[in-house]
Amino acid sequence: xxxxxVDRSVGEISIRHVRAGxxxxxxxxxxxxxxxxxxxxxxxxxxxxxxxRIADDPAKVKLVAEIGGEIAGYGELETWxxxxxxxxxxxxxxxxxxxxxxxxGVGRALMGSMVDLADRWLQLTRLQLYVWSGNDSAVRLYESxxxxxxxxxxxxxxxxxxxRDALIMARLAGHGxxxxxx
Numbered sequence: 001x002x003x004x005x006v007d008r009s010v011g012e013i014s015i016r017h018v019r020a021g022x023x024x025x026x027x028x029x030x031x032x033x034x035x036x037x038x039x040x041x042x043x044x045x046x047x048x049x050x051x052x053r054i055a056d057d058p059a060k061v062k063l064v065a066e067i068g069g070e071i072a073g074y075g076e077l078e079t080w081x082x083x084x085x086x087x088x089x090x091x092x093x094x095x096x097x098x099x100x101x102x103x104x105g106v107g108r109a110l111m112g113s114m115v116d117l118a119d120r121w122l123q124l125t126r127l128q129l130y131v132w133s134g135n136d137s138a139v140r141l142y143e144s145x146x147x148x149x150x151x152x153x154x155x156x157x158x159x160x161x162x163x164r165d166a167l168i169m170a171r172l173a174g175h176g177x178x179x180x181x182x
Contacts, residue, residue, distance in 0.1 A: 025071030072101035075110035089126035
């Protein structure tokens with residue numbers, strides 16, 4: 001299979017599955033401050049931890065976005081194929097942009113690819129995610145894909161010296177889903 005057959009392009013952004021050779025670039029993303037503020041991880045990550053995170057897992061789709069041959073972002077879509085009562089759902093576990101590529105539509109391209117997989121390939125009827133309160137740009141991005149806030153988990157995470165609430169957001173198949181222009 002050629003690379004052109006497995007990559008998907010969104011304008012200047014190319015989306016593909018992560019590879020082991022992407023470790024250094026993904027580490028830069030994971031270790032960047034803006035990414036750590038939006039996750040449950042600490043600000044320092046061992047290469048072995050990141051290598052384990054990007055390793056193949058049949059229950060997770062792990063994507064990278066490339067611009068000009070450089071890794072510009074990373075995203076994960078988790079599924080639960082071995083949980084019969086949950087296998088209709090999935091979770092966007094991460095959407096992260098490399099600091100050098102912020103504001104160029106990388107997050108939108110990753111979200112679009114994961115939503116497309118959920119809708120057109122994986123038969124998922126429920127897609128959910130968590131986002132910290134105060135991350136208004138992420139909330140707007142998720143809302144543009146039809147996600148709605150379903151609930152608030154108070155003082156869910158300790159971030160940058162303070163407790164933050166988590167918003168649980170979801171989109172359901174056939175319930176006003178939107179497919180924004182990418």
